[in-house]
Amino acid sequence: MFVSVSNLTKSYNTGTITHVLKGVNLExxxxxxxxxxxxxxxxxxxLMNIIGGVDRADSGRVEVDGECITDLNDNQLVEYRRNSxxxxxxxxxxxxxxxxxxxxxxxxxxxxxxxxxxxxxxAVGLSDKKNRFPRELSGGEQQRVSIARAIVKNPxxxxxxxxxxxxxxDTSRGVLSLLQKVNAQFGTTILMITHNSAIAGMAHAxxxxxxxxxxxxxxxxxxxxxxxxxx
Amino acid sequence: MALRKRIWRIIKENKGRYIGxxxxxxxxxxxxIAATGISNNLEKMVVGFAEEHRQEDLTFSLDKPIEExxxxxxxxxxxxxxxxxxxxxxxxxxLRLLSPGTEINIPAVTSGHILxxxxxxxxxxSFIKMHGLDIGGQIKLKGKTFNIVGTMAVPNYxxxxxxxxxxxxxxxxxxxxxxxxxxxxxxxxxxxxAAYFKDRENINAQTIKLHxxxxxxxxxxxxxxxxxxxxxxxxxxxxxxSMKSMSLPVSMAFSLLSCLIVGVMIMRIVKSDGVVIGTLxxxxxxxxxxxxxxxxxxxxxSATGGIAGALLALPCVRPVVDSMLISYILPAKSISFSPxxxxxxxxxxxxxxGLSSFLIMRKMLKKSAVELMKGDEQKAKVNFIERALRLDRxxxxxxxxxxxxxxxxxxLLFLVLGVCAASMILLYGFTYNYSMDVVMEKGALARxxxxxxxxxxxxxxxxxxxxxxxxxxxxxxxxxxPKGRESVEFxxxxxxxxxxxxxxxxxxxxxxxxxxxxxxxxxxSRLKLKEGxxxxxxxxxxxxxxSLKIDGIVEAYGEQFIYMSLDEFNRMTGQPPGSxxxxxxxxxxxxxxxxxxxxxxxxxxxxxxxxxxPTTVIVTSVxxxxxxxxxxIIYLVTSLRIDxxxxxxxxxxxxxxxxxxxxxxxxxxxxxxxFIGFWLGLPLMLVFGNNISxxxxxxxxxxxPMIVSPLYVLISFVLIFLVYEITKLLCGRKLAKIFMSxxxxxxxx
Numbered sequence: 012m013f014v015s016v017s018n019l020t021k022s023y024n025t026g027t028i029t030h031v032l033k034g035v036n037l038e039x040x041x042x043x044x045x046x047x048x049x050x051x052x053x054x055x056x057x058l059m060n061i062i063g064g065v066d067r068a069d070s071g072r073v074e075v076d077g078e079c080i081t082d083l084n085d086n087q088l089v090e091y092r093r094n095s096x097x098x099x100x101x102x103x104x105x106x107x108x109x110x111x112x113x114x115x116x117x118x119x120x121x122x123x124x125x126x127x128x129x130x131x132x133x134a135v136g137l138s139d140k141k142n143r144f145p146r147e148l149s150g151g152e153q154q155r156v157s158i159a160r161a162i163v164k165n166p167x168x169x170x171x172x173x174x175x176x177x178x179x180x181d182t183s184r185g186v187l188s189l190l191q192k193v194n195a196q197f198g199t200t201i202l203m204i205t206h207n208s209a210i211a212g213m214a215h216a217x218x219x220x221x222x223x224x225x226x227x228x229x230x231x232x233x234x235x236x237x238x239x240x241x242x
Numbered sequence: 243m244a245l246r247k248r249i250w251r252i253i254k255e256n257k258g259r260y261i262g263x264x265x266x267x268x269x270x271x272x273x274x275i276a277a278t279g280i281s282n283n284l285e286k287m288v289v290g291f292a293e294e295h296r297q298e299d300l301t302f303s304l305d306k307p308i309e310e311x312x313x314x315x316x317x318x319x320x321x322x323x324x325x326x327x328x329x330x331x332x333x334x335x336x337l338r339l340l341s342p343g344t345e346i347n348i349p350a351v352t353s354g355h356i357l358x359x360x361x362x363x364x365x366x367x368s369f370i371k372m373h374g375l376d377i378g379g380q381i382k383l384k385g386k387t388f389n390i391v392g393t394m395a396v397p398n399y400x401x402x403x404x405x406x407x408x409x410x411x412x413x414x415x416x417x418x419x420x421x422x423x424x425x426x427x428x429x430x431x432x433x434x435x436a437a438y439f440k441d442r443e444n445i446n447a448q449t450i451k452l453h454x455x456x457x458x459x460x461x462x463x464x465x466x467x468x469x470x471x472x473x474x475x476x477x478x479x480x481x482x483x484s485m486k487s488m489s490l491p492v493s494m495a496f497s498l499l500s501c502l503i504v505g506v507m508i509m510r511i512v513k514s515d516g517v518v519i520g521t522l523x524x525x526x527x528x529x530x531x532x533x534x535x536x537x538x539x540x541x542x543x544s545a546t547g548g549i550a551g552a553l554l555a556l557p558c559v560r561p562v563v564d565s566m567l568i569s570y571i572l573p574a575k576s577i578s579f580s581p582x583x584x585x586x587x588x589x590x591x592x593x594x595x596g597l598s599s600f601l602i603m604r605k606m607l608k609k610s611a612v613e614l615m616k617g618d619e620q621k622a623k624v625n626f627i628e629r630a631l632r633l634d635r636x637x638x639x640x641x642x643x644x645x646x647x648x649x650x651x652x653x654l655l656f657l658v659l660g661v662c663a664a665s666m667i668l669l670y671g672f673t674y675n676y677s678m679d680v681v682m683e684k685g686a687l688a689r690x691x692x693x694x695x696x697x698x699x700x701x702x703x704x705x706x707x708x709x710x711x712x713x714x715x716x717x718x719x720x721x722x723x724p725k726g727r728e729s730v731e732f733x734x735x736x737x738x739x740x741x742x743x744x745x746x747x748x749x750x751x752x753x754x755x756x757x758x759x760x761x762x763x764x765x766x767s768r769l770k771l772k773e774g775x776x777x778x779x780x781x782x783x784x785x786x787x788x789s790l791k792i793d794g795i796v797e798a799y800g801e802q803f804i805y806m807s808l809d810e811f812n813r814m815t816g817q818p819p820g821s822x823x824x825x826x827x828x829x830x831x832x833x834x835x836x837x838x839x840x841x842x843x844x845x846x847x848x849x850x851x852x853x854x855x856p857t858t859v860i861v862t863s864v865x866x867x868x869x870x871x872x873x874x875i876i877y878l879v880t881s882l883r884i885d886x887x888x889x890x891x892x893x894x895x896x897x898x899x900x901x902x903x904x905x906x907x908x909x910x911x912x913x914x915x916x917f918i919g920f921w922l923g924l925p926l927m928l929v930f931g932n933n934i935s936x937x938x939x940x941x942x943x944x945x946x947p948m949i950v951s952p953l954y955v956l957i958s959f960v961l962i963f964l965v966y967e968i969t970k971l972l973c974g975r976k977l978a979k980i981f982m983s984x985x986x987x988x989x990x991x
Contacts, residue, residue: 093898
């Protein structure tokens, strides 16, 4: 398995102890698009943060491409995030005072074998806006930049946290089809979290999360093109 | 009001930053109180003593006693008093006995009591200390025993030098006051006159008039010297003037700097609090209430800094004043502070900072609640510089650093100006010190190839005295000023054409002819004269004026002279050929001591270093101050930038940036601004320093040229960058405390 999560638990102590993940199990093949579906507070962001090496689990095991993430120390986690994972956030998290091209260079600057910035910009359809600042772009365009930034390092795994959460339907379709295109063009494994069940149609594997537990796993053989998704 | 609790919380959240601001304000008020306190107290002691005890305007000696003092006083408008004087040998020294002045130069008893009985004597405190004497004890002078009844200070001997033209005090020499009757028991008592002009304006003109009257009446004058040229009286003035010239501009600069940083801070706080303000607005809070709420922070900071600075400065004034007056004999006075200055030290920062914060907040609160709640204020706008920059050809790290710097123009401006101000202060301190060293080493002392200078009480003549010995040469001089500028005083000197006693090279180092009129460089630049120009000079002694065409400019440091040939000098001033007043010599000459008005011995340069003691105090304090300012400013700006880039830093951590890479990107980005700030400081310091120098020159007629030392520039540069590195270390910890979760939770771009 390319991504393998077994018996993952995580709790937070904020005066009272909150068990966010209660023994999560999840598996994904290389090159797949996976979607974690769940309402707010179900633990999907925490799960993705642990898979992305941003947060640590209390117990359990996460493996990505044979590397056990949960055994890595802080420095090794930095190397893991640096070389293996790409992130796409709901609110884009672009650096506001850098241009589009420079936002992408933030990542290519530290990558071993990055793709060319122009190539990535062309792939996301923003070649003509490389010198614009994030504030000068629409939400959809900003998310495209965010995707370009994530894929420029050619990551093994692309983690997307509610990538369409702040966008309207048409723009969301554009972003989702871009992710589908990235998956097809670069063979990038994509794990997406969303509370929008309509997106499940474009995923190979769908994991429903509720109160910190995976309550349903579905494999999807008939993928819908992102452009045809409705909600 | 519940909101009040927020003020403490806001301050607690960023303790380091607010402590930095308070220290900056504290330094400003500390410096203001310390500098004004020192200069005012020095002035009070020196000027107060001079005024209360009627310091002379002029001292002179005559070949015979003045017969009709009252008539002369009437004619000249001066009060004239004869002082009897006798120099008595004591073991390891000499004591000058003076009769007590009753109208001029009235002695002040500093310990013990006044002269009450015959045989009572008052001594200067340094003499008592040096000779191991005690009040209540006795001293034997020429076989007569005197009872030491106390110590005293006299206005015409604040700086005790034996001869009028001496530079350094003579070891073992001191002064004592005995009654007029007691002094007459000694054989060979001489009379020295002191004059005090009733009209306190136009002292120079009145001096010339008195000189004319005495000459008309047939008196032969010697040792004629006005208070301004008399080191016994004028020495402490240099300290007062330099402190005065430093106090106000520097403390104003501090206040403005604090004002700028606090203004920037408040703008940032209010902007980042935009949503809260909008919400409070929407809940019904009035604009006035919100303004007061946010104004509480700058007022609290400035009042705390102002009061703390003033309180800390109060006990520091006495030791500094004492250390500056260590070479002077003055009555001890209590240190006092002007209530106005104390109030200003607190109110100035409160007013400046309060006003700037108020203006910023008023502008901010003009927006509607809806606009504020949208949080637009927190979103980074791209300024015109960022928009205009095309950085494609640079590496990413360079682009990132440049963009980080130009992101906030006020922040960048503050950093550049702050480093510039700190560098200016640091460079000024070092340059002033170096300039004093150069003046000391390359100035008058170093130019004397013949190190001994004998000044005679009266003009002598080469043709009548049988000449002067081998290895010595004569010169004649008058104290002059340029027509219309009485504050610029200098010596007009006549030297022999083959003189070798002192160097006279032009600015390129080539020897100048001594048969022409040469002007020293400091004087030429002060009067803005160049070769070929003509200057009209007026002699202070008799007010006669002469026109001189400048032929050459002499390389010199601090000295103010015009040189011409001795024959021409004597001819022009109407003196007989061969007249001279001074002998410059390569070796000691056994002149009759009674003929001498003073001897300058430049053989031991080290002995002159004590004269620079007050400078060392100023330079040390200025250096500490500059380093502190640099630390605070660089720390404040760096921590501000870290706070404003929290999301970016957090994001970079998520994206896999290592700690060192982050530190390089974020903390190193200020390097060019620090660099520019420092190099901007150098020319500004020269402009500022030269202005102070001109100001001091006008006040005390002493030119301290600002001479930049490459070594000190390098030391200052290293010091500023060392401060920068230390600040980076401090801020590195702040960087480590930013968590990745901040970017993950970020709800905006």
